[in-house]
Amino acid sequence: MKVAIAKERQTGEARVSASPDSVKKMVSLGMTVAVESGAGNGASFSDAAYKEAGAEISKSAKTLLADADVVLRVARPEADEVGDCPKGTLVIGQMNPYQETKKLEALAKQGLTVFALEFLPRISRAQAMDTLSSQANLAGYKAVIDAAAEYGRALPMMMTPAGRINPAKIMVMGAGVAGLQAIATARRLGGRVYATDVRPAAKEQVESLGAEFVAVEDEEFKAAETAGGYAKEMSDAYKKKQAELISESIADMDMVITTAQIPGRPAPRLIDEDMVKSMRPGSVIFDLAAEGGGNCALTQPGKMATKHGVKIIGYQNVPSRLAADASMLYANNLFNFLSLLYDKESKALKVDWEDEVVKGTLLSRDGALVHSRLTGRAEET
Amino acid sequence: MKVAIAKERQTGEARVSASPDSVKKMVSLGMTVAVESGAGNGASFSDAAYKEAGAEISKSAKTLLADADVVLRVARPEADEVGDCPKGTLVIGQMNPYQETKKLEALAKQGLTVFALEFLPRISRAQAMDTLSSQANLAGYKAVIDAAAEYGRALPMMMTPAGRINPAKIMVMGAGVAGLQAIATARRLGGRVYATDVRPAAKEQVESLGAEFVAVEDEEFKAAETAGGYAKEMSDAYKKKQAELISESIADMDMVITTAQIPGRPAPRLIDEDMVKSMRPGSVIFDLAAEGGGNCALTQPGKMATKHGVKIIGYQNVPSRLAADASMLYANNLFNFLSLLYDKESKALKVDWEDEVVKGTLLSRDGALVHSRLTGRAEET
Numbered sequence: 001m002k003v004a005i006a007k008e009r010q011t012g013e014a015r016v017s018a019s020p021d022s023v024k025k026m027v028s029l030g031m032t033v034a035v036e037s038g039a040g041n042g043a044s045f046s047d048a049a050y051k052e053a054g055a056e057i058s059k060s061a062k063t064l065l066a067d068a069d070v071v072l073r074v075a076r077p078e079a080d081e082v083g084d085c086p087k088g089t090l091v092i093g094q095m096n097p098y099q100e101t102k103k104l105e106a107l108a109k110q111g112l113t114v115f116a117l118e119f120l121p122r123i124s125r126a127q128a129m130d131t132l133s134s135q136a137n138l139a140g141y142k143a144v145i146d147a148a149a150e151y152g153r154a155l156p157m158m159m160t161p162a163g164r165i166n167p168a169k170i171m172v173m174g175a176g177v178a179g180l181q182a183i184a185t186a187r188r189l190g191g192r193v194y195a196t197d198v199r200p201a202a203k204e205q206v207e208s209l210g211a212e213f214v215a216v217e218d219e220e221f222k223a224a225e226t227a228g229g230y231a232k233e234m235s236d237a238y239k240k241k242q243a244e245l246i247s248e249s250i251a252d253m254d255m256v257i258t259t260a261q262i263p264g265r266p267a268p269r270l271i272d273e274d275m276v277k278s279m280r281p282g283s284v285i286f287d288l289a290a291e292g293g294g295n296c297a298l299t300q301p302g303k304m305a306t307k308h309g310v311k312i313i314g315y316q317n318v319p320s321r322l323a324a325d326a327s328m329l330y331a332n333n334l335f336n337f338l339s340l341l342y343d344k345e346s347k348a349l350k351v352d353w354e355d356e357v358v359k360g361t362l363l364s365r366d367g368a369l370v371h372s373r374l375t376g377r378a379e380e381t
Numbered sequence: 382m383k384v385a386i387a388k389e390r391q392t393g394e395a396r397v398s399a400s401p402d403s404v405k406k407m408v409s410l411g412m413t414v415a416v417e418s419g420a421g422n423g424a425s426f427s428d429a430a431y432k433e434a435g436a437e438i439s440k441s442a443k444t445l446l447a448d449a450d451v452v453l454r455v456a457r458p459e460a461d462e463v464g465d466c467p468k469g470t471l472v473i474g475q476m477n478p479y480q481e482t483k484k485l486e487a488l489a490k491q492g493l494t495v496f497a498l499e500f501l502p503r504i505s506r507a508q509a510m511d512t513l514s515s516q517a518n519l520a521g522y523k524a525v526i527d528a529a530a531e532y533g534r535a536l537p538m539m540m541t542p543a544g545r546i547n548p549a550k551i552m553v554m555g556a557g558v559a560g561l562q563a564i565a566t567a568r569r570l571g572g573r574v575y576a577t578d579v580r581p582a583a584k585e586q587v588e589s590l591g592a593e594f595v596a597v598e599d600e601e602f603k604a605a606e607t608a609g610g611y612a613k614e615m616s617d618a619y620k621k622k623q624a625e626l627i628s629e630s631i632a633d634m635d636m637v638i639t640t641a642q643i644p645g646r647p648a649p650r651l652i653d654e655d656m657v658k659s660m661r662p663g664s665v666i667f668d669l670a671a672e673g674g675g676n677c678a679l680t681q682p683g684k685m686a687t688k689h690g691v692k693i694i695g696y697q698n699v700p701s702r703l704a705a706d707a708s709m710l711y712a713n714n715l716f717n718f719l720s721l722l723y724d725k726e727s728k729a730l731k732v733d734w735e736d737e738v739v740k741g742t743l744l745s746r747d748g749a750l751v752h753s754r755l756t757g758r759a760e761e762t
Contacts (some may be wrong), residue, residue: 154523158522328546
């Protein structure tokens with residue numbers, strides 16, 4: 001069984017879908033692995049390292065893919081990139097399924113069997129395959145590092161003979177995987193960290209990382225907090241009070257990291273222009289939801305912009321900015337997923353199409369889109 | 382008595398010699414303070430903030446300086462920048478005296494009384510005026526932040542369902558003020574930190590920050606360690622053994638921060654091309670001695686260059702990259718120095734020319750260079 005790792009060709013993508021480590025694991029299970037020359041450059045993985053791990057290095061993506069059984073991808077390939085693959089080739093990666101259904105339909109029509117890891121069911125045995133989490137974790141770290149690099153002051157408190165530097169005040173909006181790692185990183189760097197989340201149950205996790213949870217703690221909040229993650233949505237009256245509190249708090253922050261994303265929908269607007277205006281000159285906002293349009297009204301996706309004296313960072317594909325570790329974890333995720341589809345005895349693919357993980361992630365088979373969440377969606381995109 | 386704060390005009394200088402806080406302190410002592418409009422922009426200090434602190438805002442540097450008793454500077458002004466100052470005006474700041482003696486002679490001939498804070502005597506009452514230390518401290522912090530932003534991996538260890546990220550290995554060369562803050566910052570970020578210094582006595586400080594001191598710990602080392610800071614220079618045989626140990630250690634590092642500078646002399650060469658070659662692709666070197674020619678043979682002053690897969694950062698004027706805090710501390714240093722020259726009763730300058738701090742820093746008076754370390758040096762520069 002041959003696994004092909006071609007260079008990712010999307011603009012700005014430095015990651016790669018296999019690491020020398022993951023290649024080694026694949027080879028030890030009896031797979032043949034071929035890597036396009038230079039595929040690992042952006043992630044500091046050399047051809048030599050892949051070769052040493054047991055991969056063949058191929059100069060041409062065309063040759064590489066012509067007899068591939070499996071293609072591992074960071075992102076959805078364009079149709080012409082995988083045009084040489086045999087029908088039935090498995091293509092596995094993050095496919096951005098909601099936004100690019102039409103392009104996925106084209107891959108389906110080419111006869112490719114496409115899996116989108118964004119659709120992994122949230123069950124414990126799928127955790128080790130969860131690319132969204134592995135990448136979000138690094139994005140949360142990197143957002144704080146990049147914001148700290150753009151900030152004209154130090155984050156930790158410093159007592160010096162020339163005076164005291166106060167710790168930076170940092171607000172993290174959204175306490176998911178990215179938000180929690182952003183909190184941890186900002187705390188490491190000595191910042192005073194505040195966090196918000198629409199789920200009152202997030203308070204405990206936020207506080208366990210040494211940050212302060214910013215919320216209107218009325219009766220409704222307390223009821224929701226104890227109800228845990230499965231609480232019903234908060235009332236409109238509560239949301240209004242909470243928004244006012246956040247709006248006031250932001251004015252006092254030196255740095256804000258926003259992380260609120262909703263799969264398949266535009267990012268919620270958390271920071272409007274007046275809130276930006278209320279911040280001190282030199283403050284920094286890192287908007288991790290730039291790809292979904294941004295949590296901040298003034299975010300320019302893909303850029304850093306200074307508005308009202310505040311630096312607003314809207315870099316896209318933040319995990320790619322930490323390409324070596326992001327690729328390493330992503331490659332492990334893919335290896336774990338691929339293991340599920342592979343029979344060690346016969347050293348061949350053996351897919352259980354009824355498996356919950358397989359069914360959950362399978363987008364296309366036998367020439368058509370088959371995923372229930374995509375059916376009828378191709379026309380909209 | 383009028384204190385003038387003009388915009389710094391050197392390329393790449395974002396700092397300013399007074400902060401709204403230091404202005405407030407000067408005004409409260411009865412000084413008149415005038416600030417050139419926009420002088421604080423690079424440090425996120427607005428004209429409005431200076432005004433609120435009690436400063437006059439002036440549109441023109443010319444007018445500002447024409448009746449100044451004291452000019453506070455971040456760096457040595459060009460002769461034409463202070464051409465309008467009355468004879469006898471005090472000009473106080475970092476003057477880069479060894480490298481630019483000739484230009485300082487020109488200022489002397491204009492009749493300016495110039496003080497170079499680089500020449501502050503190392504006595505405890507001068508600590509609060511010590512710009513070299515206040516700026517080196519921030520440079521050490523910023524070097525690690527910038528290196529972390531360029532590094533394609535995370536610094537802390539992370540245990541994730543997709544695998545473990547190992548902590549980055551970071552070597553700090555030189556355990557002075559900058560080196561110690563670099564160690565502290567790298568430790569905060571979760572790195573495994575190693576440090577070296579030519580003074581065996583530095584071992585204790587390095588270890589107290591949680592880093593490992595890299596040294597050949599033979600009899601000579603142990604004798605020097607207990608002798609403290611006043612130990613004699615190490616033998617050539619020792620230096621050779623130590624250099625070999627460092628050379629071996631570097632190959633295993635992900636990040637190296639070099640901080641070795643010697644006033645008035647080129648930076649010592651600590652890292653040669655072979656040592657760079659021995660590092661893994663994707664590693665990062667931040668050379669804080671770039672201004673003095675660099676501790677690394679491949680450093681390109683003012684730039685980031687990638688050589689043998691290693692990113693080598695040679696940014697100059699690193700404190701200016703953290704302009705807000707750097708200016709705040711620098712402004713406090715200058716205020717503390719200025720207080721020494723000022724009589725609160727008469728609200729006028731009253732300089733004790735015999736004071737150790739005044740004598741130590743005074744470069745020029747009554748039309749000539751007067752500092753013993755500069756006499757005869759103007760011809761060399």
